[in-house]
Amino acid sequence: MADPDPAADGGDPPESDPIVEAIFDAVAATAPEIRAALPGRRVESGTDNPSGESVLAGDLYADELLADALTAVEGVGSFVSEEREAAVDAGGAVGEGAYAVAIDPLDGSSNLRSNNAMGTVVGVYDAPLPATGRDLVAAGYVLYGPITTMVVADADGVREEVVTESERGSVDRSIVEGDLRLPDDPLVYGFGGRVPDWPDDFTAYAREVEDELKLRYGGAMVGDVNQVLTYGGIFAYPALVDAPDGKLRLSFEANPIAYIVERAGGAATDGEVDILDVEPEGVHDRVPLYVGNERLVERLKAALD
Incomplete structure (x- = not known):
């Protein structure tokens, strides 16, 4: 486990796998746009996902946005989504220098109508899917709560970041907990x-x-x-x-x-x-x-x- 980050009250993410960092940069960059689009996408899309579940317009919008962002990342070989039957080929050889990114674009989207919490789940695999969790090199999630946060787990440990959009439109990731651990006394x-x-x-x-x-x-x-x-x-x-x-x-x-x-x-x-x-x-x-x-x-x- 990595030592606590000296800039745990803010700063840039630590150096790690550049492809993994580019993936989470892309996920973070989509977060403000996904969040801003949710008010107008609380209705049924009229389609079902591959698991047979009814899909909201917000699910499809988040899926399309994330697909575009992640397939553009150099080092992503495939994009696999809960909302899609098959993987999207991004041009790289997964397991041979490129990763497969698995996404639940809008976890908890049934909460959209009632305006409760939801998020985006990300898994970065060093093997074509389906694969076991042992093939993960990183994972994380965005939480659209009162503030937008992103938890990222990789070879350096687990950290929590706040995702914000500046007035100029740039998206910033600021670490609020550099070495996130479960408390010893559960509540x-x-x-x-x-x-x-x-x-x-x-x-x-x-x-x-x-x-x-x-x-x-x-x-x-x-x-x-x-x-x-x-x-x-x-x-x-x-x-x-x-x-x-x-x-x-x-x-x-x-x-x-x-x-x-x-x-x-x-x-x-x-x-x-x-x-x-x-x-x-x-x-x-x-x-x-x-x-x-x-x-x-x-x-x-x-x-x-």
Whole structure:
């Protein structure tokens, strides 16, 4: 883990993989435009994504904007999105000097109508997708909360940045936490899915946890995981009785979030193995996801055995 950044109250991101930095520069550059466009894109687009979910106009707009920005980055070989059936070839050989970038363009877009938190999830893979999380070289997310922040995990550790747009239109990334770690004493939990659809063993675990921690669940994985990174705790979108494979997509959501949480000192599992070790069959595979402080995740794994 990298030492704390001496400019933790502001400054430029540390030197790292130049392609990775260019990718997150491109993601940050899109953030103000995505945010500004959301008020007029809270309606259904009339289309479904490859997972069969109804897509809002905001999803499609964010997807197009990110595709244009990321395929223009030298060193990006392919762009793969939750909203697209197949990868977009950006001209580089993935795994041979170029990366595949997997995007959930607008995580939690169902919150758009109610004006609650949502974000963008990014995974940078050194292998063509589908691939395991062990092929990630970096991951991150943008959170469109009261302010726009971006969490980036790479070989140097995990950092939190504020993304701002100047009056001249340039986008700045300012570090607010140079060595982001899960607090040792967890405070919050957030569990997705309808409670009647939870399996009995997970329900029993949830009943224990709710006596120990404070509920923080907002319906957008990015926002809920950010609460866990900030305060410590556990987030889960479990296997459900009617959806035993879970809801979240491995390539676009579970792997990047697991990478971030593990780099921040936590743990991530599908209930049996580390999320990063799950072998995918397809780009749009779903998995259960349980992430947070290690002792809470280990307790959960024991409860699910």
